[in-house]
Amino acid sequence: MTKPHSKSELPKPWPFDQPPNCAVFTTTHVIHQNAPITHVFHDSDDHGWQFHYPGEKSSSDAMIVLLQEIYFRDPSIIEVADLPPGCMAVRENIGCPWIRDKNE
DSSP states (O other): OOOOOOGGGOOSSOOSSSOTTOEEEEEHHHHHSOOOOOEEEEOTTTOOEEEEOSSOOOGGGEEEEEHHHHHHHOGGGGGGTTOOTTEEEEOSSTTSOOEEEEOO
8 A cells, every 4th residue: 555645745736626625426345444546436417436345335324535645655646647537547457557437
């Protein structure tokens, strides 16, 4: 797992279309179990962001956290900061290339 960064290390300029303190969706697996973020969704309806791991999830696993918390957990998500709304990016694991596609 990538080492978390201190809050003073946010990139400038911030590359996402939402501010660092924007609420985003993730799961308890990413936050509490350090599961790798391998699936990123940029929603078309509200331009929201979702950061997930590849395993099974249920609605009880859902969490809302700040976008900057996701960045501190895995700074490599900055590689998909330019993902257009309505698209998704998937990778096999941290360090692997992101594959981008439309989120049907």
